[in-house]
Amino acid sequence: xxxxxxxxxxxxxxxxxxxxxxxxxxxxxxxxxxxxxxxxxxxxxxxxxxxxxxxxxxxxxxxxxxxxxxxxxxxxxxxxxxxxxxxxxxxxxxxxxxxxxxxxxxxxxxxxxxxxxxxxxxxxxxxxxxxxxxxxxxxxxxxxxxxxxxxxxxxxxxxxx
Numbered sequence: 001x002x003x004x005x006x007x008x009x010x011x012x013x014x015x016x017x018x019x020x021x022x023x024x025x026x027x028x029x030x031x032x033x034x035x036x037x038x039x040x041x042x043x044x045x046x047x048x049x050x051x052x053x054x055x056x057x058x059x060x061x062x063x064x065x066x067x068x069x070x071x072x073x074x075x076x077x078x079x080x081x082x083x084x085x086x087x088x089x090x091x092x093x094x095x096x097x098x099x100x101x102x103x104x105x106x107x108x109x110x111x112x113x114x115x116x117x118x119x120x121x122x123x124x125x126x127x128x129x130x131x132x133x134x135x136x137x138x139x140x141x142x143x144x145x146x147x148x149x150x151x152x153x154x155x156x157x158x159x160x161x
């Protein structure tokens with residue numbers, strides 16, 4: 001039975017990080033953290049961008065889960081840290097490798113899921129300001145036609161003033 005709790009801890013950490021990433025992206029990165037995140041919405045100058053510092057923020061979540069799991073001897077909490085770490089690896093591969101092509105990734109975005117993931121993220125980057133963006137999650141992309149309509153509505157409101 002312990003193995004089932006460990007699997008649930010891992011999956012909770014993995015899936016939970018998408019919710020944490022969405023909320024952080026929507027309210028921190030496009031809020032008070034815009035000073036760092038703006039670099040991700042501008043043409044890259046060099047290998048690193050200031051936005052990369054957020055990786056340390058997210059790593060802190062995983063480190064805290066690992067530490068709490070060890071301190072309390074609750075293995076599912078430790079496995080939640082492993083799930084959060086797995087999310088970070090998956091995010092880095094898909095976001096930095098597939099979408100932004102910061103390194104060559106032999107995978108091409110084919111199929112409904114990968115194409116939707118890339119299109120949703122491109123719609124996010126179509127906004128050149130902090131408040132006009134849509135689609136703040138990543139591994140669970142929203143419906144692209146709905147996002148496009150939301151983006152057009154935001155842009156129209158901005159133009160009207």
